[in-house]
Amino acid sequence: MTLARVLSAIDDDLDAALGRLCDLLAIPSISTDPAHADDCARAADWLVADLAALGFEARACPTPGHPMVVAHGGSGDGPHVLFYGHYDVQPVDPLELWNRPPFEPALEDTPKGRVIRARGASDDKGQLMTFIEACRAWTAVNGSLPGRITIFLEGEEESGSPSLVPFLKDNTETLKADIALICDTGLFADRVPGIVTQLRGLVGEQVTIHGPDKDLHSGMFGGIAMNPARVLARLLAGLHDDTGRVTLPCFYDGVPPLPDDLRAQWDGLNFDATAFLHEVGLSVPAGEHGKTPLEMIWSQPTCEINGMWSGYTGAGFKTVLPAQAHAKVSFRLVGQQDPLAIRDAFRAYVRGNLPADCTAEFHDHGASPASQMATDHPAFERARGALSDEWPAEAAFVGSGGSIPVAGYFKSILDMDSMLIGFAKDDDALHSPNEKYDVESFHKGMRSWARILAALNPS
C-alpha cells in the first residue's frame, strides 16, 4: 500500500508544499522582458537546488536565452517518463488591475474556495510543482523515486521558446524517454480531469506600418498625408469576413473536418458555453458562424489581434498624424495547417494591400504546428484510470485551444508521445491580472501525479 502512504504524506505536507511554491512564485521570471533575465536564472537555480535535494542529478543548462533545467533520477522497469513544465511567466501589465503585487504570492479565501494568488500560480509554476511535490512525497515514503524520471523545465515558454528546438536537437540522448508528461493544461471542467490529446499550433507576428518619416501635425498635414494608423486599421479589419472566417488565401488548407466520433464524444461533454463565457463577462460565442463552441476553441483555427498601438496614447489629446502603426497578431492552427505558409500569406496580404508611401516591417514571434496524440499508447489508459480514481468524475480525452509547441517538438525531434495533464481552471486568469491557482488543484494535482506514477510503475 505504498500509494496510500504517499497520498497521506502529500496531505500531511500540504502547508510546507504551499510555502515552497510561494518561494518560487516570488521570483519575477518574466521571460519576454530582457530586464528580468536575472530573475529567470534565479528561478532555474531555485529549481535545480530543490530537485538536487530530492536526489535528482540536476543542472541548469545555459542557452542563448534563459536556461533549461534538466534533472535525472530513479530507476525501474516501468516506462521512462520525461516531465515538462516551464518556470517563466507572462508580463503583469496592466499592473493597476491587480488587487495585490503579482510577485508577492498569498493564500486567499474566496467564495469558491482557497486560492494561491500570484503571477505564475497556475501558468505554470503551481502546475510544475504538483509533479515535483509528488516525487518528494514518494521519495520521503520509499527512499526512492517511482521509476525512471527525467524532469525538463523551460524558461522561454511565454516568449516563443526560441532556444527549445536547438536544445532538443543538441540533447536528444539526454532527453529521450518513453513518454512525456506535460503539465501546462487545465481540468476539463470544475473537478473533471482531462488528458489533452490535441493542441492548436501558433504563429506570432508583429507588423509595423511606416508612413511619414516623423509624426505630423494633423492641422498642417491632415487630409493630404498618409496616416499609417488608418492603413493598419483597414488591414486588420480585412483579416476576417462577415461570417468570422479568416480571409487569407489558403488559410484553411489542412483544416480537417471534425470526425463524427469525436464530435459525438465532445457533444457528450455537455460543454456549457454560456457559463464559460459568463465567467469573463460575455454572453454569446463570437467565432465563425455555424460552428459549435467547442469547435471554435478546439478544432477551428483563429486569427487574433493581441496588441496594437499607434500615435498618441497618453492623457488628453494630441492632434498628431503618427509616423508608424504597430500590431501583434497571432494565429491558432489546427490539423495540418502549415505555420510558415500562413506567416507568408499574412505578410503577402499586408504587403499586397499597402497604399503608396507606406512600407511594412515584420517581426517573427514563433511558429508551431498543431499536434494530435496517439492515444493507443497504453500509458494513456493507465493515466486516465489513475485520474479517475483521484477525482469525483471520470477523466476524458479532450482537445485544447491552447498551443503547447513542445508536444509537437517531442514528437518530431524525440519521437515521443505526450500526455498533457493539468489542473488549471478556466477562471485562473492565466495571462491576466490577479492570476490564481486553486489550492484544490495544487493538492489533488500532487495526488494525481502520485497515482499516475504508481499506475505507470506497477510493483
Add this chain to the structure above:
Amino acid sequence: MTLARVLSAIDDDLDAALGRLCDLLAIPSISTDPAHADDCARAADWLVADLAALGFEARACPTPGHPMVVAHGGSGDGPHVLFYGHYDVQPVDPLELWNRPPFEPALEDTPKGRVIRARGASDDKGQLMTFIEACRAWTAVNGSLPGRITIFLEGEEESGSPSLVPFLKDNTETLKADIALICDTGLFADRVPGIVTQLRGLVGEQVTIHGPDKDLHSGMFGGIAMNPARVLARLLAGLHDDTGRVTLPCFYDGVPPLPDDLRAQWDGLNFDATAFLHEVGLSVPAGEHGKTPLEMIWSQPTCEINGMWSGYTGAGFKTVLPAQAHAKVSFRLVGQQDPLAIRDAFRAYVRGNLPADCTAEFHDHGASPASQMATDHPAFERARGALSDEWPAEAAFVGSGGSIPVAGYFKSILDMDSMLIGFAKDDDALHSPNEKYDVESFHKGMRSWARILAALNPS
C-alpha cells in the same frame, strides 16, 4: 523715422531676445499632462513678470485649468489690438526620437540656417515672443507702446482650451478690442508671409470599446470570445470609403464648394505639394480623390486617427485577448459643418455597429467650428502691406488646415475679427520630435510686428 530706429533696436538686441526665449522654453509647460500643472503656472508667472517689466499692467488669472495671462498697456487713437498666443506646449513623446532634451533649448546651425531647438520653439512660445520683443524694442526707443495693446496668453491651447470660452464670457469688457492679432500660424512658404483668413474647426473624440471583463488567454478563449481590438479596427476602417471620403451620414453638410475666385487665387500660389510632402518622407497626396492638394489641407474636412492602443504593446509577445481597445479620433471641419452634429454622428456610427457583448465609452476632447475672416476690415490691408515691406515676397491672404478655435470665439463672444499672422515653417516639426524655430522667423517676426504696429498707428 521711429520705425527705422525700432527695427535697428530689434537687430541689436537679437542675442538677448534669444536668451529670453530660451529661458521660457526651458519651462516644460505641457498642458495636457496633469503632472506639469506647476510648470504651466511657472510659465504664466514668467510672462507676467516680463510684461510688467515692459510697463504692461499684467496678471495671471486663475481658471479651473491653467492660468490665463492678461496684460494691458499703451494708448493712442489707433485701433485697440488684442494679441493672442499660448504658452503651453505639446507632449514630447516619443522622447527617444529627440536629438537633445526637449526642454534644454539650444541654437543649432543647420544646412538650412540657424534654428532654436526645443519643444514649443515654434508652437507657440517663439511666436508669441516675437510680438513681446517688438513691444520691448518699441518701448526702449520711444518710452511707450505703439497704441493700445492688450496681450492675452492662454495655457490650454494644446489640451482643447477647456477654460477659454467661460473665461472670454466672464471677461468680455477686459478683453474686448477693435481687432485681434493671433500669432500661431506659419509663413505661407519659405520667406513668403501670409495672413490666414480661414481656419478649419476641430472635433476631438476618444472612444473605448469594452468586451470581456478582463484580458483573456487567446489559447483558451481565442475563436469564441469577442475581441474588442478587432471590433475597433473594423469601426476605424469603416470611417472612410475607397475614394477617401468620410462615411458618416451628413458629414459633408455645410461644406461649401470652393469659390472660383479663391480657387484661382490658390492656383496662383503655385503650391508645390511634392516638395511639401517630400519634407516628411511622402510623395503623393493621400486625400479624397479628385481634390487638389490645397483643397485637401484648407477647404476639405478630415477624419484622422491620432492614436490607438489595445492589448499587449511591450517587448516580445503576449497571447492575450484584450478586454478593451481605445482610439483618439479627430475631425477637421470647414464651412458651416456643425461640430456637435458630427460628434453625434460619430458616436451613433460606433454604437450602431457594435456586436453583441461590446459597449462603447466616449470622452469629449473639444469641438469648434471653422472660421472665415472679414478681410474688408482696413487692418487687413495695412498688415499685408507691412508684411510685404519686411519680407522679399508679397504677403497673401491664405487658408489654413489648422484649427485655432480662439479665432472663432473672438468673433462669436467678443464680436472681433482676427488677423492670423505667424512665421512658423512647414519643417518646424510642430507636435513632433526635434521641434525647432528658425532664427530668421524669430528675427523677421519681431520686425514684422514692429512694422504692423506702426502701420496700424500712423503718427
